[in-house]
Amino acid sequence: MNILFAFLIIASLGLLLGLGLAVAAKKLAVKKDERAEEILAVLPGANCGACGYPGCAGYASALSKGEAENGLCSPGGAETSAAVAEILGIEASAVHERMVAFVHCRGNNELTQRDYHYQGIEECSGAYMLFQGDSSCKYGCLHLGSCMRVCPTNAISRDALGNMRVDPDACIGCLKCTLVCPTKVIRMIPARGSHAIACNSLDKGGVVRKICSVGCIGCKICEKKFPDSGCTVTNFLSEIDYESPMTQIGEAAQACPTSCIVEAR
Amino acid sequence: MAYVAIFITYIFINNFILTQFLGLCPFIGVSKNSESAIGMGMAVTFVMGIASIITWLVYTFLLVPLDLVYLQTLSFILVIAALVQFVELIIQKNSPGLYQALGIFLPLITTNCAVLGIAIMNITEGYTLMQSFSAGIAAGIGFTLALVLMSNIRERMDLFPVQKSFKGVPIAFISGGLMALAFMAFDKSLLTNLLG
Numbered sequence: 001m002n003i004l005f006a007f008l009i010i011a012s013l014g015l016l017l018g019l020g021l022a023v024a025a026k027k028l029a030v031k032k033d034e035r036a037e038e039i040l041a042v043l044p045g046a047n048c049g050a051c052g053y054p055g056c057a058g059y060a061s062a063l064s065k066g067e068a069e070n071g072l073c074s075p076g077g078a079e080t081s082a083a084v085a086e087i088l089g090i091e092a093s094a095v096h097e098r099m100v101a102f103v104h105c106r107g108n109n110e111l112t113q114r115d116y117h118y119q120g121i122e123e124c125s126g127a128y129m130l131f132q133g134d135s136s137c138k139y140g141c142l143h144l145g146s147c148m149r150v151c152p153t154n155a156i157s158r159d160a161l162g163n164m165r166v167d168p169d170a171c172i173g174c175l176k177c178t179l180v181c182p183t184k185v186i187r188m189i190p191a192r193g194s195h196a197i198a199c200n201s202l203d204k205g206g207v208v209r210k211i212c213s214v215g216c217i218g219c220k221i222c223e224k225k226f227p228d229s230g231c232t233v234t235n236f237l238s239e240i241d242y243e244s245p246m247t248q249i250g251e252a253a254q255a256c257p258t259s260c261i262v263e264a265r
Numbered sequence: 266m267a268y269v270a271i272f273i274t275y276i277f278i279n280n281f282i283l284t285q286f287l288g289l290c291p292f293i294g295v296s297k298n299s300e301s302a303i304g305m306g307m308a309v310t311f312v313m314g315i316a317s318i319i320t321w322l323v324y325t326f327l328l329v330p331l332d333l334v335y336l337q338t339l340s341f342i343l344v345i346a347a348l349v350q351f352v353e354l355i356i357q358k359n360s361p362g363l364y365q366a367l368g369i370f371l372p373l374i375t376t377n378c379a380v381l382g383i384a385i386m387n388i389t390e391g392y393t394l395m396q397s398f399s400a401g402i403a404a405g406i407g408f409t410l411a412l413v414l415m416s417n418i419r420e421r422m423d424l425f426p427v428q429k430s431f432k433g434v435p436i437a438f439i440s441g442g443l444m445a446l447a448f449m450a451f452d453k454s455l456l457t458n459l460l461g
Contacts, residue, residue: 002332002333005331005333006333006336009327009336010336010339010340010343013323013340013344017343017347020347020351021350024354025354028354028357028358030357
């Protein structure tokens with residue numbers, strides 16, 4: 001008999017409290033913005049943070065509240081922007097041009113001189129702490145692959161000589177590699193760009209020639225002989241203006257004495 | 266006079282955190298800034314006060330007449346769990362920012378031994394309904410006091426060059442221990458001196 005009472009008491013107590021909670025939950029229900037969840041479904045879900053918000057969920061909720069600009073999602077691109085615009089009932093805004101990362105360096109242990117042999121941890125920042133890296137060129141790639149490990153889509157690979165290469169099709173433009181790179185040799189270029197300068201060195205021509213056989217020596221051949229290539233040399237480093245037509249870039253690439261102008265794809 | 270004694274007892278002499286060492290998990294967990302510490306303190310005070318009333322009623326009018334006193338802990342936990350859920354709903358509705366700041370520690374009030382502690386203490390001390398309620402509120406205030414003091418200390422400590430090995434939780438534990446030492450100064454003689 002006692003057991004029955006015990007069972008009844010606890011069961012009814014639980015039932016009563018449960019009912020009370022159910023009523024309270026109905027009364028105090030917080031309205032969630034359904035559009036935020038719909039937007040989250042169309043976002044790529046890479047949580048890369050390229051938009052500047054904490055992950056896709058953060059961007060989705062900011063979009064639904066009208067606080068964020070549409071089209072900031074670089075992995076999603078135009079498709080995502082259009083889908084988001086449809087959910088929000090706004091016009092699809094102009095998408096920022098798709099940018100991909102490019103390693104502006106072709107030097108490696110064969111082609112570039114080294115100041116010392118680095119034997120520390122396999123992390124570029126580690127080598128950079130010791131005299132800005134083991135390479136004599138203080139602007140180039142350190143080949144230790146920090147960018148490779150931080151890339152969310154594994155778009156960066158390292159070949160046998162140590163050169164890092166970004167696959168422009170796999171790159172989602174999240175900027176993570178540019179942030180982790182201590183020498184800032186990884187910079188963004190437009191995905192449509194056919195060529196890029198494979199050097200980051202601001203050293204004078206003579207210095208570059210001495211320590212690296214594939215560096216830009218600032219000879220200005222590209223700028224002077226091929227004015228329509230879009231190349232301009234400042235601080236002994238050639239730079240391509242991707243807004244220009246770049247009609248002569250192919251010829252300039254062939255004429256470059258250190259073949260520093262390379263195909264980006 | 267009995268109520269004043271109850272308040273002084275549970276805020277200072279038997280402070281739940283610093284003297285009885287109950288409910289230490291939010292003491293370290295939510296004391297990083299004073300705003301969430303006050304929010305947590307208010308939530309716990311509310312739960313303690315209401316839980317004291319309901320558990321007292323359940324005990325006196327349900328468990329004692331039916332001779333089911335051994336169900337005390339089980340039924341108390343049930344009541345406390347439901348109350349915490351209720352508080353969670355209220356906070357989520359009225360203060361989403363606080364809800365985010367408290368995070369996991371809000372539902373964890375359910376298993377906060379301080380709440381169950383006050384419910385059981387009310388019974389063992391043989392308090393009346395009103396005394397139980399004031400004991401619950403007082404214990405909650407004591408809890409809030411300890412939490413707010415701690416959060417202020419930690420906010421200031423962030424600005425000081427603490428040794429790296431002590432930074433964060435270790436130094437918080439040490440300062441918590443020193444605070445507990447200070448609270449040891451309050452004892453029963455305080456009550457007799459104050460109230461005769």
